[in-house]
Amino acid sequence: MDYEILFQPDDKKVKVRSQTNVLDASRRAGVRIPTRCGGKAGCLMCKIMVQGEEKEHCSPPELKEVRKLGxxxxxxxxxxxxxxxxxxxxxxxxxxxxxxxxxxxxLEAARNRDTDDFI
Ligand code: FES
Incomplete structure (x- = not known):
């Protein structure tokens, strides 16, 4: 079965098969998630956030991941x-x-200062 995954803040979506990992899905969506270990839970560079009820829409963390992230x-x-x-x-x-x-x-602060100067 295919599921849709939405990447924020890029607002990019991709459909992938069940059990695809999020790193592979990001590559298909053209979303860059940094990695150095090639997906072996060694570099901790591929951190993402899954919030609220969305946590039920993916596999629970295994011991290896819990040990790495805490x-x-x-x-x-x-x-x-x-x-x-x-x-x-x-x-x-x-x-x-x-x-x-x-x-x-x-940059936002500088932009706001520039805008305030014209008011
Ligand atoms: S890619 Fe290195 S920890 Fe996930």
Missing amino acids: TSMIEQGYRLACQTKITNHLKVIIPEDPLKAAIRKQ
């Missing part, structure tokens, strides 16, 4: 894309890179 991050909704298998329609949030987030905030 229960606190799992409770917050973090998962490893390479270890998360799709079992229903799913919405995934790709957390923004901290450096990119800091740059974006500075």
Whole structure:
């Protein structure tokens, strides 16, 4: 059975077969999730967020993933894309890179300052 997976904030969707992992689905959708270990739960670079009821739409974290991420991050909704298998329609949030987030905030603040100068 095919399920639709939605990647936010890119707002890209793709249909994949049940049990496809989120990392493979992201590649099919053209969404970039960083990875260095090739999907072996070794690099922790493929963190994604699955929130609320969506957690029921994917495989529960296995011991390997819990050991890597820790229960606190799992409770917050973090998962490893390479270890998360799709079992229903799913919405995934790709957390923004901290450096990119800091740059974006500075650019927004500068833009707002420019706008305020004209008012
Ligand atoms: S790809 Fe390295 S932990 Fe998932």
